Amino acid sequence: MSIDTAPPEILGEMPEVEPKDTRPFGRLPAYPRIVGVGTAVTPTSYTQQDVLDAFDITDPKVRSVFLNSAIERRNLTLPPADADGVRSPESQGDLIDKHKELALEMGAEALRACLKRAGADLADLRHLCCVTSTGFLTPGLSALLIRELGIDRHCSRSDIVGMGCNAGLNALGVVAGWATAHPGELAVVLCAEACSAAYAMDSSMRTAVVNSLFGDGAAAVALVAGRDPALGVPDAPRGPTVLKFASCIIPEAVDAMRYDWDRTLERFSFFLDPQIPYVVGAHAEIVVDRLLAGTGLRRSDIRHWLVHSGGKKVIDAVVVNLGLTRHDVRHTVGVLRDHGNVSSGSFLFSYERLLDEAVTRPGEYGVLMTMGPGSTIETALVRW
Numbered sequence: 001m002s003i004d005t006a007p008p009e010i011l012g013e014m015p016e017v018e019p020k021d022t023r024p025f026g027r028l029p030a031y032p033r034i035v036g037v038g039t040a041v042t043p044t045s046y047t048q049q050d051v052l053d054a055f056d057i058t059d060p061k062v063r064s065v066f067l068n069s070a071i072e073r074r075n076l077t078l079p080p081a082d083a084d085g086v087r088s089p090e091s092q093g094d095l096i097d098k099h100k101e102l103a104l105e106m107g108a109e110a111l112r113a114c115l116k117r118a119g120a121d122l123a124d125l126r127h128l129c130c131v132t133s134t135g136f137l138t139p140g141l142s143a144l145l146i147r148e149l150g151i152d153r154h155c156s157r158s159d160i161v162g163m164g165c166n167a168g169l170n171a172l173g174v175v176a177g178w179a180t181a182h183p184g185e186l187a188v189v190l191c192a193e194a195c196s197a198a199y200a201m202d203s204s205m206r207t208a209v210v211n212s213l214f215g216d217g218a219a220a221v222a223l224v225a226g227r228d229p230a231l232g233v234p235d236a237p238r239g240p241t242v243l244k245f246a247s248c249i250i251p252e253a254v255d256a257m258r259y260d261w262d263r264t265l266e267r268f269s270f271f272l273d274p275q276i277p278y279v280v281g282a283h284a285e286i287v288v289d290r291l292l293a294g295t296g297l298r299r300s301d302i303r304h305w306l307v308h309s310g311g312k313k314v315i316d317a318v319v320v321n322l323g324l325t326r327h328d329v330r331h332t333v334g335v336l337r338d339h340g341n342v343s344s345g346s347f348l349f350s351y352e353r354l355l356d357e358a359v360t361r362p363g364e365y366g367v368l369m370t371m372g373p374g375s376t377i378e379t380a381l382v383r384w
Contacts, residue, residue, distance in 0.1 A: 038113025074215030099135025217342030281317025
């Protein structure tokens, strides 16, 4: 059910009793609520200057890309330096191993932090959806985490692989549907991106743009549908209800962001078209208007904006095209500054910071926005 077909009460006070439905099941489905969030990063943090020094980068154009990125630090797991201080390129096999190791470590930490915030533990978990784009694993990350952490073997699972930076919201939409179909049961979306495992080393500007931007990070978000979930910390602020999703794919820019095989380097390499910030910005208004259509809400009614930390130019383009203020995107900017672009989990890093501020009030609305390969913009409407 979308907000378009929801009873009018959904935009005012939440009714004490869910309204009756004439269908055989007797009730309208319960909206899922976010009840926890947690994040994790790898142990080593580098400034942009540290990375330039580590790879002995002297090209002034490449250095300019790094030093004008609005990023101060990123968590990375770089290849070890030899006796001469040289960091040799890693084989694709080594990078897959790195992806597996880091995704498991960060993923487990973020999952535990999320469950703790939800007042739950691993035994309460009923569905685990893992999102990643920095390596391919079969069996998927969800199966590996279930084994690693001793999660109940009957926990259902799903893996969303290769969708890129927008995938956290794609997964949230899928898992919101699962939670709605299983009221009272705990579901978690876990985004684990070991961007160090997608790091190429050469002197091209294509590589420079990517290498200046991404950092390692994992983020998890917990959902429960129903008005009185058994889980959750009674004294903690209630999380927002997830009301609606809207997407927009830009087919003419399908190749503008891609992770494909580089025959010269004999490994996978990421590509970002320099024009993609402006393409994304130009379509941001379209998808947000679609998200708010039929709700009676205007953009000025949205109190909280949690936008993917895609890069300085991406953030600026979204701000300009949606008429936002710098305050609106303070957490987006802060996450970029402190961690770089951590891919699919970036918006959850921002959500965690908003939660820590303790400024949200009942009845306020928020918009979550991610963008990535496709080229795609994903959005969600939430209400506290």
